[in-house]
Amino acid sequence: MTASALALALILTAPLFGALAAMLMGRRGPAIALATIIATAAGTLILLVIIATEGAVHLAIGGWEAPLGIQLRADGLAGGFIATTALVMGAILAVAAKPFAGGKTERRSAYTFWPLALLLWGALNAIFLSGDLFNLYVGLELLTLVAVALVGIEGKRETLAAALRYMMFALMGSLLYLLGAALLYAAHGTLDIALLAERVGSAPGDIVAAAAITGGLAAKTALFPFHAWLPPAHSGAPAPASAMLSGLVPKASFYILLRFWFEAAPDLAGSGVLMLLGGLGAFAMVYGSLLALHQDRLKLIIAYSTVAQLGYLFFIFPLAGGESAAQPWAAGAWSGAIFHALSHAMAKASMFLCAGLIIEAIGHDRLPGMKGIVRALPMTVFAFALAAITLMGLPPSGGFTAKYLMMTASFAAGQPFWALMLILAGLLAAAYLYRPLALAFALPDEDAPAPKAVSRARQFAPLALALAAILLGILSAAPFAFIQIGRPGAAVEGLE
Template sequence: MTMLVATILALPLAAAMLAVIFGRHGAGLAAATCAVQGGAITALIVVVAQEGTVTVESGGWPAPLGVVLQADGLACGFLAMTALVMAGVTAQGRVQFASPKGETRAAWAFWPLALLLWGALNVVFLSRDLFNLYVGLELMSLVAVALVAIDGKAETLAAALRYMLVAVFGSLLYLLGVVLLYSAHGVLDIGLIAARGAAGPADIVAASLVTAGLAAKMALFPFHAWLPPAHSGAPAPASAMLSAMVPKAAFVILIRFWFEAVPDLASAAILMLLGALGAAAILHGGVMSLRQSRLKLVIAYSTVAQVGYLLLIFPLAGGESAAQPWAAGAWTGGVLHALSHGLAKAAMFLCAGVWIASLGHDRLDGLCGQARATPMATFAFALAAITLMGLPPSGGFIAKYLMLTSALASGQWFWALVLLAGGLLTAAYLYRPLAALVATADVAPPSAPWDQQIAPLVLAAAAILLGVASSAPFEFLQIGYPQAAVRGLE
């Protein structure tokens, strides 16, 4: 079991180094890594499903002397989603980032950066040590900045610089909070911090700093200004990774922190504040998406809105709600939404990449006729839109249904109104690109290779499958922590 977890952590990092050395074979290395990682993650999921949470102590030393890695339902869910997105990005990126003679910087650098990002995310999903989480988070942020700036254009360099400043700001806040926790408790392991009880004034300040830092990394309102230009300016495969995977790393740490490390600090006021920030993100991101004229900007502002849903699980499943029957639905709904959003948003950005490659732009008024020219990509975009709108039978529907029923069961009807308003806004801003795609063009638009349309279709279909077969993911996500979900099911 130790070798299995070590493979999942080390393989992308080793492949990234090989991609630097053998730059012309980066796409092949990424494809091979996807195949091996897919098998390793599948094997880990089977073991966790059969035996429960898997814990690995590095070097055989328990915490605090050693670093503890843990694979539970939450970690495995995000490992699987990330692997699927990386497979889709590899399939589409092999054309855009091929390495012909006279290779460009982007063609050489993309594959090492993509593999490094994957490795950093795996570190975040499996780690139980707050400093290890910081290392993974920082590596992820630095690589993400490089991916934004990979084409070297002036506008993307400006977006990357803005992203870097926010990322550094978030990292400093997070690290300062971790230092305060260490000074108060002398340990960094999440389980040991919880066992020692974090309830003093220093703990409150530390938790506030950690949360603010992670909010900046997630692009949570009002720390979101860097995200739209960064995601819309990056190449489509990079945008898919940035939107689908990067915010989820900070989200996973936020869940681990508030539900496992410092659950005693989760007062009603703090949880309501987190929920209010999520509600503001949903409404602001939805309204801003309605005002955009470019497809990638619509999708980017949609990410701002969709991230807001993830914060609603804190008032619905945290604090005094943790032992209530609705907590399981709220927590699992939020996690399912994160997984569904990752798959659907990656599909959308890859679809945008198909149309940019064939048309040379992503203006909404120039997408007419693409339903006939690129039917698979259009269908994939429609499936992804169904997921984000929360329509059956998608994973987004199950996620929003669980959160909605939890809000009503707990008497917190105002969160239900936010969920409904967010769904209406999502339908409104996604109707515009869908209407443009199926509209008749005056001149037949150019088509795109069918093999470039397969990856987004598979990812969008996977998001739908999360809803069709929702009982299995629901049960699997209960394996391990949080106790809120476990107690809620009893």
């Protein structure tokens, strides 16, 4: 077994076996999660080293080549997402160890959380490593079902309704995606991305297939106008689950969109489609931000912020897709969107974890209750502020690097509209994140009940995530070079 096969096997199977073990041994959830983290992190590290030194990795499972066999492939993009996921999952599981510790209480959620969380991780890794549209479908379905179950894990009426609403959007999305895949297969006889790239565009139905796939994935990424399910689902789940749902899950469907439009069907994209996607993203950004401004609960603010932040991931399409892909600025726009996806994953997960700790301390997440919380939870509020800096796109965070790259590309492309939208997005983010932060820094009311203590060790996890998002900006040279490995299309020229 080669090192790369070992790494891929660890990354793929460790979370799945972990999930199985956690299901069988419900009381040992945290311990199993720790073992899974160690195994997956080891695999991830090996993979990163291999990608960085030898380039993209391909593996045909059992020696069966495409189109018959299942292809695994890990390029820089996949490596970046896998590593970020490992980091984020590690922090989330560390914080979740206490509220979901088995044994002490006979709550059902304590037993179901661990298998679900690990399964979610496995599904994410499967998606990031898949090289054909059908495997992506299976991974995406697994991910969605687990995510829906996580939303409803507490079994309360509102969360069940949120889970069902999510489920309805997700079912529709997966059917659309499957329909698109079926049409593509009917026309080209393969769903392997690399093989499709050579064939797509020839058949008349391709545009319909692409529209179906894009629509389905957009529903799962909560792109406007398919966003309605997201805020109640993400804010209703327990905080560690919210962190996964908001930080990681939508990134998977976005990742498939990237694979599809930039690798499987790069020539299919007309400027109209690209503008539409970008425009919907811009709309989502404004709409989500304005709604976030009007929320009075911390988790709802963060959830609406996700709608907004996912919106501007879609600026990648007008700036780097279609005919722009051959232009010198495309590399910048593409990398900017990836940077945004990665730093948002870390920052948003950190924010939800902070919200969870605040809820533990004061018992709810209504904004007025947060007044003066900085005294009781200084590290948490600091982590929240750092994550906010990333989401606002202020230097020197990863969010700023993303914004800088995308803005430069949009001016170079002669489409300054997107740049102005990015500035607006940053200002709106500052506006809606300002309220919780200002309250946290204010003096507490004198009659307010004293917050419960939260241990420093647990406060450290969200802080580490927020710091990682900042470091992604300060040390952006290496990640930037890394995600370019194996990137199809134009090289990195033209940014100077």
